[in-house]
Every structure is written in structure tokens, then in C-alpha cells.
Amino acid sequence: MAARIDELDRKILSELQADASQSLDEIARKVGSSKTPVWNRIRKLREAGVIGKQTVLLEPEALGFDACFFVLIRTSEHEAGWQERFLATLRARPEVMEAHRLAGDIDYILKVRVENARAYDRFYQALIAEVKIHNVTALLSMEELKFTTGLPL
Amino acid sequence: MAARIDELDRKILSELQADASQSLDEIARKVGSSKTPVWNRIRKLREAGVIGKQTVLLEPEALGFDACFFVLIRTSEHEAGWQERFLATLRARPEVMEAHRLAGDIDYILKVRVENARAYDRFYQALIAEVKIHNVTALLSMEELKFTTGLPL
DNA sequence: AGTGAAAGGCGCCGACA
DNA sequence: TGTCGGCGCCTTTCACT
Numbered sequence: 001m002a003a004r005i006d007e008l009d010r011k012i013l014s015e016l017q018a019d020a021s022q023s024l025d026e027i028a029r030k031v032g033s034s035k036t037p038v039w040n041r042i043r044k045l046r047e048a049g050v051i052g053k054q055t056v057l058l059e060p061e062a063l064g065f066d067a068c069f070f071v072l073i074r075t076s077e078h079e080a081g082w083q084e085r086f087l088a089t090l091r092a093r094p095e096v097m098e099a100h101r102l103a104g105d106i107d108y109i110l111k112v113r114v115e116n117a118r119a120y121d122r123f124y125q126a127l128i129a130e131v132k133i134h135n136v137t138a139l140l141s142m143e144e145l146k147f148t149t150g151l152p153l
Numbered sequence: 154m155a156a157r158i159d160e161l162d163r164k165i166l167s168e169l170q171a172d173a174s175q176s177l178d179e180i181a182r183k184v185g186s187s188k189t190p191v192w193n194r195i196r197k198l199r200e201a202g203v204i205g206k207q208t209v210l211l212e213p214e215a216l217g218f219d220a221c222f223f224v225l226i227r228t229s230e231h232e233a234g235w236q237e238r239f240l241a242t243l244r245a246r247p248e249v250m251e252a253h254r255l256a257g258d259i260d261y262i263l264k265v266r267v268e269n270a271r272a273y274d275r276f277y278q279a280l281i282a283e284v285k286i287h288n289v290t291a292l293l294s295m296e297e298l299k300f301t302t303g304l305p306l
Numbered sequence: 307a308g309t310g311a312a313a314g315g316c317g318c319c320g321a322c323a
Numbered sequence: 324t325g326t327c328g329g330c331g332c333c334t335t336t337c338a339c340t
Contacts (some may be wrong), residue, residue, distance in 0.1 A: 002217040013211060020173065021207040023316060037325055039318070052210040054174040058166060058304050062203040064155040065304055068253065070223075070262055087298055094305030100221065100294040109223055109292060113304060139262060141253040145240055149302060151211050151218055151266060152247030176333060190308055192335070 003048050008033060009041055010153045013051070016042070017150040020054050057149070060113060068144065069120055071110040074135035086131045095123055156201050161186060162194055163306045166204070169195070170303040173207050210302070218266050221297065222273050226261040227288035239284045248276055 005013075011031040015022060028038045045051045060068070075082070090099045090110070098111035114120045120138070127133070158166075164184040168175060181191045198204045213221070228235070243252045243263070251264035267273045273291070280286070 003215050005216065013209075013216075016209045017211065018208070019206060020209045024318090025316080034326065035317090036319090036327090040324095043318095048215065050212055050215040052212055053172060054207070054209050055171070055302055056166075056169045056173045056207050057205040057302060058170065059203055059205055060304060062156050062201065063158065063166075063304060063306070070253070070255075090299050094303075096299055097302070098300050099298040100223070101296040101298055102223075103293040103295050106292060108298075109294075139259060140256040141262075142256050143254040145252040145254055145261075146243050146249060147251050149208055149210060149250075150247075151213060151216060153216070177335095178333075187309065188334090189310085189336090193307085 003045075003050050005045075005050070008037075009045065012038055012041055013045065014150075014153045016051070017153075064115055065113050067114050067116050067120060068141040069110075069112045069114070070139040070141070071108075071112055071124075072106045072137040072139070073108040073110065073133055074105065075107050075132070076134040077132055082131065089127060089130045093123065093126070095119070156198075156203050158203070162198065165191060165194055166198065167303075167306045169204070170306075213266060217268055220267050220269050220273055221294040222263075222265045222267070223292040223294070224261075224263040224265055224277075225259045225290040225292070226263065226286055227258070228260050228285070229287045230285055235284065242280060242283045246276065246279070248272070 008031060012027060015027045015030055024035045024039055028034045031038065042051065060066075075086075077083075086108075090096050095112050095114050096110055097113050100109050101107065102109055112120065112123060114123060117140075124136070124138070128136070161184060165180060168180045168183055177188045177192055181187045184191065195204065213219075228239075230236075239261075243249050248265050248267050249263055250266050253262050254260065255262055265273065265276060267276060270293075277289070277291070281289070
């Protein structure tokens with residue numbers, strides 16, 4: 001699955017991660033190339049699925065999302081049907097920012113962004129009403145020390 | 154800190170989150186307004202710090218980042234000096250995608266993206282060499298079930 | 307606060323080396 | 324594969340409502 005990427009591609013991706021609003025000329029200058037080759041490479045990287053969607057990062061606190069929880073989930077159910085229902089629930093719930101299936105004794109971890117603790121409880125109640133869950137631990141974030149979407153190229 | 158945002162702002166932010174490469178005309182049409190007002194609102198939201206940086210989301214697996222760990226950290230040190238060193242280490246390490254200070258008996262959680270388990274171990278060794286840590290639990294992600302940067306507006 | 311128009315810049319695509 | 328040049332759209336601004 002890992003695409004063939006050379007040094008120039010890496011530099012271009014790095015620039016795009018840092019600031020996707022830069023002009024082609026600007027990127028070309030920084031990576032030591034020029035418009036057309038840079039543009040062709042970006043197109044190829046997009047087609048190859050290396051570059052996903054272009055977005056803006058919003059400030060959660062400025063929008064009233066003051067609470068962030070990491071939710072550790074243990075389940076006793078491991079049939080396909082259960083996992084499908086669980087997955088569908090996660091996908092349907094916009095407050096679930098991230099969900100991973102884990103190795104080890106904890107089965108899943110979620111990252112959930114909500115307005116406040118009450119909103120988290122609503123989410124929690126809705127979740128356990130939809131799927132049977134053996135054990136849930138919620139870790140409340142007091143402070144986001146670091147956040148980046150940029151991979152270390 | 155929460156900015157005053159009306160329904161139109163919310164729609165605009167939603168569109169930008171979904172696809173920041175859209176033209177102003179397109180966004181204006183979708184939210185039922187026109188170019189200039191949309192542009193003015195975007196500028197204000199940027200100045201207010203609601204809209205942060207514009208970026209592209211890269212596909213980790215296409216770039217060889219096949220391993221993702223959530224790291225639960227307990228420490229016995231709670232002085233300011235220790236936390237400063239810890240924070241500086243996290244900031245300096247590009248494989249740390251996310252770091253939160255928590256409430257409860259676990260003190261910190263990190264999200265770490267690396268090439269493979271060996272790269273994680275290098276990170277782990279470097280971390281405990283730099284700061285004294287009481288207890289570390291690493292949760293290995295087997296599968297990313299969901300990932301979004303889009304807040305639920 | 308929204309409309310319309312005008313200008314400069316930039317993405318995108320050609321031909322050429 | 325990289326450079327140059329042009330067409331047309333899109334951002335950005337301003338004057339008016």
C-alpha cells in the first residue's frame with residue numbers, strides 16, 4: 001500500500017500539510033522546483049490517494065466545545081453483528097472524532113468532543129442503549145497540550 | 154472565549170470543514186448567500202481565531218505509517234519543572250500527534266503515529282530517557298474505525 | 307449587511323525543449 | 324522530465340444600496 005515517494009514529493013506534502021492555501025508558485029519556490037512539475041506531482045499524489053481531503057482546522061473552544069473525552073471500551077461480544085452495530089453507531093455520531101479497535105484487553109478507544117460533561121453523558125447513555133458494552137472508562141482531558149494532523153515526513 | 158456565531162456562520166464553517174478547496178461562489182450557493190458576505194464572514198472568523206490553519210489530510214498508510222499507539226502515562230512528579238520538560242519533549246517529537254493532560258488517575262494520554270513497532274520503541278526509550286515516568290501503558294491500534302477533524306456544528 | 311462589478315492573481319493545460 | 328506562455332476562473336476589493 002505504501003506509495004513510491006521521492007524527496008521532492010515529501011517536501012511538497014510537507015508544505016501542503018503546513019499550509020494548504022499556499023500558491024503553486026510559492027510551494028515550487030520553497031521546494032526548489034517550478035509550477036508545472038509540482039502541480040503534476042500533487043495531481044498524482046491525489047490520484048494515488050496519498051493526499052486526502054483539504055480542510056480547515058477549527059478552534060473547538062471558540063465554538064463552545066469545551067470538553068474532550070477519551071473513552072476506553074471493553075466488550076464481551078465479539079460477533080460480527082455486534083461490531084457492525086457498534087461501528088454504525090460510531091459513524092452516525094458526529095461527536096465521535098476518532099475510533100480505533102485495539103489489541104490487548106481494552107477493545108476500543110474513542111475520542112469524543114462535546115460541549116460539556118452533560119453532553120458527554122447524553123452520548124454515553126445513547127451508546128450503551130444501542131449496543132451492549134461490558135466496561136467503559138472515560139478519561140477527561142483537562143488540557144490539550146499538542147494537536148497536529150501533520151505526519152512526520 | 155466562545156465567539157458569537159449565527160446560523161449562517163455555522164453553515165459556512167461546515168462547508169469549509171467538509172471541503173476547503175471549494176470556491177466562494179460554491180459555498181455561497183450552498184449556504185444560500187452570495188460571495189461578498191460569505192467572504193467577509195470568513196475573514197472575521199479567521200481574525201477571531203475560530204478558523205485555524207488550512208491543511209490537507211494525508212493517508213498515513215500510503216506513507217508507511219502503519220502503527221498508531223495511544224499511550225497512557227502515570228507520573229509521580231507533579232512539579233512545574235518536570236511538566237515543562239515533558240511538554241518540551243512532546244512538542245519536539247513529530248510522531249506525537251496529540252497529547253492531553255487528564256483528570257483522574259491517568260495523568261496524560263498521547264497519540265503517537267510511527268512506521269512500526271520498532272519505531273514506537275525508539276520513541277518510548279527516548280521519552281523515558283528524558284523525563285521520569287512512573288507508569289506507561291501503550292494501546293496498539295489494530296484498525297482506525299473513524300477519523301474526522303470536523304466538529305459537529 | 308448584502309449586491310454587482312472590476313481587476314489582478316492563480317490554477318490548469320497546452321506546446322516546446 | 325522541466326520550462327514557458329496563455330486562457331479563464333476565482334479571490335479580493337470597492338462603490339452603492
